[in-house]
Amino acid sequence: MFGEKALELIKELERSAEGIPPFNDDGIRQVLEEMRILCQANFDDIENPTTDPPNYSSVRVRHMAISRNKRCILAYLYNRLQKIRQMRWEFGSILPPEIKSLLSEPEVQWFTSYSKALATYMRSIGDNYGLNLATDVTPPKSLYIEVRCLVDYGKLDLEDGEVIFLKKNSQYLLPRAECEGLVRQGVLQHVTS
Amino acid sequence: MSLCHSYMPNYFSIDDILSSQERVSCKIEVKLPGLGYLDVSSESPDLQSGTKLDLPHWLAYPMNSRTHPFVSIEVPKIYKEAYREILTADACAVALNKWSCYFYEFGIHLAQYEHSDCNLIQDLLLQAFKSRFRLVMDWAHNTGTDPTVGLQLPILERKLFLTGRKSRCLLISWLKEGGGSIETSEMVANHKKRKRAELEDENT
Structure with a gap:
C-alpha cells in the first residue's frame, strides 16, 4: 500500500508525544524514493499511453499517493520544529547534548537562528534596556x-x-x-x- | 475529481493524518492499469474492476468523488444500523476505543461520502458524544479516578479528559499555595526522568 513509510514517521512522532524522536533520515529518504518512483510512473503513463483513448485513472491514484506522502513529510518536519521551538523556551538557548543528538543538522541550525532572532528581539524592546521574556513566566510574589x-x-x-x-x-x-x-x-x- | 478538501484542524495535524488512515472497504468500478500490486492476492498487473479492497480514507475519498467514481464504498459496520442501536441504548457502556480510536474523527470523514448510510452518521456522533460527555467530565473532575482510565477512551475524549484533569490539578495547586512558585519545565522534567531510567538500566 502507498504511504506506509510516511505513516511510520507520523506514528513515531505520536508515540513520543512528550519528547522528540531521533530524526529519521532513512525514513525520509525512503518516502522520497517512493514519491520519485510514483512520479516517474505517472510520467511514463502520460507520455506513452497503453490504451486508446488514454486511461488516466491510475495517474490520478498515484498522484493522490504522492500528495499524501508530501503531507506526511511536511507534517513530520513541521511538528518537530514546533517542539524544537518549545525547547528554546524550556531548556534555554543551550540544548543538552543528548537532545541535540536527536536533531538533524538543519534543525540545529534552525534552533540557533531562532535563538538569535529571539535574543535580538528581546534586546530591542524595553526602552533600550532589553527585556528578557523568559523570566517571570508566572507573576512574582516576592523579590x-x-x-x-x-x-x-x-x-x-x-x-x-x-x-x-x-x-x-x-x-x-x-x-x-x-x-x-x-x-x-x-x-x-x-x-x- | 477534486483533490482539495479542507483539512481539519490543519494540514499538519497528526491526529487528522492518523484518522484519515482508517480503512474503508471499497469495490473497484473502473479498471486501473498498472496498479495490480495494490491487491496482494491477484497477480495481474492491472487492478480489475470488481475487486474488493480495504483502502485508507485519504485514498478512498477522492476515488469515490461525485463525477467520476472509481470505487464504490461500504460504510464500516461500527457506523451501521446494528452498532447504532447499541449506541442509542447506552453509549456510556461501550468501550468506544475498541471500535476505533478515531471514532469521532473518522465518523466526520465518513459523513462526507455520498452514500445513503452516511447521512445518519453526524447525528449518531453528536448523540454519542452528548451522552458520554458527562461521564468524561465526571472522571476528569473526580480526584478518585484511576488516571489510566483515559487510555480506554477514543482520542477526542482522551484529550478532553487529560485537559480537564490538568486544569483541575492546576486549580487545586493554586487554591493551596496561591501560585507564584516556579516549576521545572515540563520537557526538562521528562528529559531527566528518561535519563535517570537509562542510568538505572545501565547499572543493573
Whole structure:
C-alpha cells in the first residue's frame, strides 16, 4: 500500500508525544524514493499511453499517493520544529547534548537562528534596556525566593558581583530574577513551605 | 475529481493524518492499469474492476468523488444500523476505543461520502458524544479516578479528559499555595526522568 513509510514517521512522532524522536533520515529518504518512483510512473503513463483513448485513472491514484506522502513529510518536519521551538523556551538557548543528538543538522541550525532572532528581539524592546521574556513566566510574589540546589552546579555570578558556589543539597535565599532560569532547567528547586 | 478538501484542524495535524488512515472497504468500478500490486492476492498487473479492497480514507475519498467514481464504498459496520442501536441504548457502556480510536474523527470523514448510510452518521456522533460527555467530565473532575482510565477512551475524549484533569490539578495547586512558585519545565522534567531510567538500566 502507498504511504506506509510516511505513516511510520507520523506514528513515531505520536508515540513520543512528550519528547522528540531521533530524526529519521532513512525514513525520509525512503518516502522520497517512493514519491520519485510514483512520479516517474505517472510520467511514463502520460507520455506513452497503453490504451486508446488514454486511461488516466491510475495517474490520478498515484498522484493522490504522492500528495499524501508530501503531507506526511511536511507534517513530520513541521511538528518537530514546533517542539524544537518549545525547547528554546524550556531548556534555554543551550540544548543538552543528548537532545541535540536527536536533531538533524538543519534543525540545529534552525534552533540557533531562532535563538538569535529571539535574543535580538528581546534586546530591542524595553526602552533600550532589553527585556528578557523568559523570566517571570508566572507573576512574582516576592523579590527573593528560597531555593534548594539539586545538583553540584558550581559557580554562579550574581548581578551585584558576588559569586556563590552552588552545592548539592544546600539551600539559598536568592533574587528571584537570577535563579528563575536555573529552576526552570531543574538545577534548583523552589522551596515553598 | 477534486483533490482539495479542507483539512481539519490543519494540514499538519497528526491526529487528522492518523484518522484519515482508517480503512474503508471499497469495490473497484473502473479498471486501473498498472496498479495490480495494490491487491496482494491477484497477480495481474492491472487492478480489475470488481475487486474488493480495504483502502485508507485519504485514498478512498477522492476515488469515490461525485463525477467520476472509481470505487464504490461500504460504510464500516461500527457506523451501521446494528452498532447504532447499541449506541442509542447506552453509549456510556461501550468501550468506544475498541471500535476505533478515531471514532469521532473518522465518523466526520465518513459523513462526507455520498452514500445513503452516511447521512445518519453526524447525528449518531453528536448523540454519542452528548451522552458520554458527562461521564468524561465526571472522571476528569473526580480526584478518585484511576488516571489510566483515559487510555480506554477514543482520542477526542482522551484529550478532553487529560485537559480537564490538568486544569483541575492546576486549580487545586493554586487554591493551596496561591501560585507564584516556579516549576521545572515540563520537557526538562521528562528529559531527566528518561535519563535517570537509562542510568538505572545501565547499572543493573
